[in-house]
């Protein structure tokens with residue numbers, strides 16, 4: 001691992017401009033009271049302090065993406081039907097700058113699904129490989145943060161390429177991947193050995209601020225054992241209004257839907273975010289719906305993250321503990337509470 | 349007896365005959381209350397009454413069709429219940445309405461902005477104290493006091509019905525009517541002052557960050573189509589999956605038009621929006637039009653017919669164009 | 672088209688089957704001179720016109736929308752146009768808040784025998800839309816205007832800055 005570097009706060013724009021000259025750079029900015037990732041614009045100051053309302057999920061997995069365009073036609077004297085397909089897999093080189101660790105860690109959960117051997121997803125792979133995460137460790141934590149419950153933490157570099165840590169006057173900069181190491185080649189960055197100890201102290205302080213995590217190791221088995229306990233799920237989901245805020249803002253929710261949008265003989269195949277909290281998600285063509293109520297759907301959201309996914313993927317919990325689903329839910333449904341209730345209930 | 353204690357007493361009495369009673373309890377931190385579903389006597393003591401009861405529990409009522417439930421309401425929430433009754437979306441015999449005088453609720457987004465101005469993060473809130481006209485929030489060890497008038501929900505600043513318009517059990521003293529209400533709604537005044545092209549830019553700016561979660565729709569007590577909303581149906585194909593401003597704004601137009609003459613301006617659509625999009629402004633504007641044209645307000649009279657479900661042979665305020 | 676020089680614009684007409692569509696036909700049979708920008712969609716009744724048809728048409732970039740039905744008290748279905756009148760008036764007043772010029776939309780009544788009235792309505796409305804010029808879509812707001820409006824709202828979620 002390369003040595004620690006340092007960049008003073010006032011030099012950040014210089015570094016960002018250099019990066020923006022080579023690729024699309026996405027930074028968190030304030031927009032109408034929310035914090036969202038937008039293309040870097042020197043006239044708009046990025047906000048690095050608090051957690052972005054929407055994580056940088058769209059950088060690699062856009063809310064809507066054209067997979068290919070198609071056109072039916074006819075050819076030759078016998079008017080043989082033709083079909084022209086124009087796939088759009090190429091991805092723009094991108095730097096996501098200033099996401100919190102939880103925003104970048106989400107892609108670890110994606111990777112196992114879309115970069116696996118069985119069904120590699122060329123669109124995802126192209127975008128993932130073209131994207132570099134320059135992540136910022138958290139100097140403060142919020143009431144909704146629980147990254148320490150799920151094997152992560154406020155200075156977790158998993159899923160990131162470069163890790164910045166806020167220190168007095170600026171940031172320390174560490175490369176955490178080979179991809180990231182190349183990004184440290186900028187005159188704005190100086191040697192940071194003198195700041196390394198301070199950075200470690202910042203990381204430790206925010207980790208300590210989170211306190212101790214409850215033991216949820218039994219959650220996969222506990223949730224499975226409650227699969228048919230619909231009274232339990234009714235009680236957990238009573239207040240849920242079945243929207244998509246929790247899933248669309250979740251850095252690890254990777255579900256999508258595919259639609260052909262066309263007129264006449266030509267059109268486009270689009271992939272867009274979908275969410276298990278919507279009734280339509282499991283609605284079958286016959287009209288039957290295996291998840292007819294919000295209780296069934298919330299069970300899936302929690303079960304997927306804390307039971308079914310870890311069971312398939314070496315115990316990796318499909319939640320990075322960012323707390324967005326808690327904070328952004330219109331009725332404050334708290335996934336931590338549900339997991340703990342499940343663990344307690346299964347213990348009997 | 350405090351309003352809260354009186355409510356608890358009445359709820360305990362009625363609970364045996366009810367599927368559940370919907371109210372509020374403390375949430376995940378000091379700044380957030382959350383809806384409560386009282387199913388047993390032990391739950392009653394979790395009930396809260398006060399400025400953090402921001403949610404409108406009427407939204408849950410249609411989902412209990414055929415079952416008898418209780419609901420605790422603020423004045424504004426009671427209008428949603430009345431509107432649901434007006435439209436026969438719920439059955440009067442199946443709902444028991446509990447209420448007390450309301451002194452207003454906070455707008456969490458305003459509190460968040462106040463804390464940010466003091467260099468604090470609402471995500472660190474530790475304690476909230478509401479005392480008459482002041483809200484004091486302690487975050488990261490620092491206490492910040494804010495006048496209720498500056499952090500109250502807009503609707504409370506102009507509230508005409510702090511006491512439920514319909515209740516089976518109204519406890520305690522009625523709350524006083526808002527005096528000196530601001531003459532015009534600030535949001536509408538701001539939009540009125542813009543040129544038409546500026547308003548187009550305004551919606552272009554805001555709708556761009558919409559994530560199409562439909563929290564605005566699902567938190568709306570009058571959006572009863574829910575799972576069968578035309579926003580998500582493919583047949584008819586009103587909206588495409590494309591995440592363009594056009595498609596996102598079109599949904600807001602669908603919501604607003606479907607609420608024309610039905611919206612009680614409870615503000616849930618905007619409060620629920622995780623992306624802070626001021627979608628309520630569209631409904632406020634529409635409500636003003638409905639009021640100007642038909643002298644009508646939704647959710648105050650169970651017997652009233654919504655204005656777009658009736659007509660007059662000669663309309664009083666519609667001047668048709670002569671060519 | 673002597674009155675209209677330059678390109679045609681996209682104007683969509685929603686006409687009821689019983690009166691206005693007949694009126695347009697009468698105008699055609701009578702060979703009345705009319706501008707040709709209007710594309711007509713025939714509907715059973717003005718009461719069948721969901722205001723969202725019009726909103727969607729305009730939001731998606733049509734330059735104008737014209738609705739015409741039977742005169743009040745003449746509706747084939749007795750009262751469809753009375754309901755329509757309320758809905759259409761509400762919509763017309765709603766458009767400006769969205770950033771759409773309300774002059775891009777009008778509604779009126781033309782009977783099957785009123786070929787001449789139809790000619791007048793189409794001509795006047797088409798001129799009105801040409802005076803406004805091609806419509807801008809929300810997607811195509813100029814960066815300058817967007818920046819101006821954005822700078823007034825950076826920050827809070829309130830409309831009022």
Ligand code: SF4
Pocket residue numbers: 246249250251252253305318319320321322323324325326335
């Ligand atoms: S489930 Fe909730 S806390 Fe976990 S990653 Fe998703 S949004 Fe964050």
Ligand code: SF4
Pocket residue numbers: 239240241242243244245246247277325328329330331332333563
């Ligand atoms: S948990 Fe909250 S955010 Fe998620 S669907 Fe339910 S109400 Fe919406």
Ligand code: SF4
Pocket residue numbers: 422423424425450451452453501503504505507508509510511
């Ligand atoms: S609008 Fe009126 S009844 Fe509703 S919360 Fe505000 S003060 Fe209470």
Ligand code: SF4
Pocket residue numbers: 557558559560561562563564565620621622623624625627
């Ligand atoms: S709640 Fe907000 S983000 Fe979600 S669909 Fe509605 S306007 Fe869009």
Ligand code: SF4
Pocket residue numbers: 567568569570571607610611612613614615616617618628631
């Ligand atoms: S549209 Fe908004 S303000 Fe109107 S009733 Fe629905 S949630 Fe309340």
